[in-house]
Amino acid sequence: DDRPTRPDVAADVGDLGVGPAPASGGFDLRSRADAAANRLARAAAEMEASEGSRDGELNRLRARLEDAEDRGRVAAGKLEVARERYEYLQLTRRYFADLCECLQEKAPIIEECEERAEEAERRAAGGLRWRLGAARSIHFG
Numbered sequence: 001d002d003r004p005t006r007p008d009v010a011a012d013v014g015d016l017g018v019g020p021a022p023a024s025g026g027f028d029l030r031s032r033a034d035a036a037a038n039r040l041a042r043a044a045a046e047m048e049a050s051e052g053s054r055d056g057e058l059n060r061l062r063a064r065l066e067d068a069e070d071r072g073r074v075a076a077g078k079l080e081v082a083r084e085r086y087e088y089l090q091l092t093r094r095y096f097a098d099l100c101e102c103l104q105e106k107a108p109i110i111e112e113c114e115e116r117a118e119e120a121e122r123r124a125a126g127g128l129r130w131r132l133g134a135a136r137s138i139h140f141g
Helices: 007-015 029-140
Strands: none
16 A cells, blocks of 8 residues: 555645545546646636735825825925025015114114204294294385
8 A cells, every 4th residue: 555654644645636536545646636726726816816906006006106206296396485485584584684783883873864954944944934024024014
């Protein structure tokens, strides 16, 4: 008898599709080969099905990647606009700081000019009053 005697070896050999045919007491190579071919066909079909689902998942991931890249480009554009605005505001801030510093330095000169202008207005108004009074005295006097 060529059959294995140990149960674990018999199970291993039986799993391979090799062993005695149960009804005839001998090896039925044709039925074992057909069974093995059927198992391989089922395994191939399962692999094709899982390949299809992997392809679908890959396509979904590619779409998500494209969407993320698009959002990244939009964010980069917004960031560039914000950077340009920030630079402009910084320049404006420096300009006003310089202007204020200049005005603080010139404040005494400006105040003196304002005082002189007010004094000139007072003298001009006084001169006008004097002339008006003189003109009245000449005409109505």
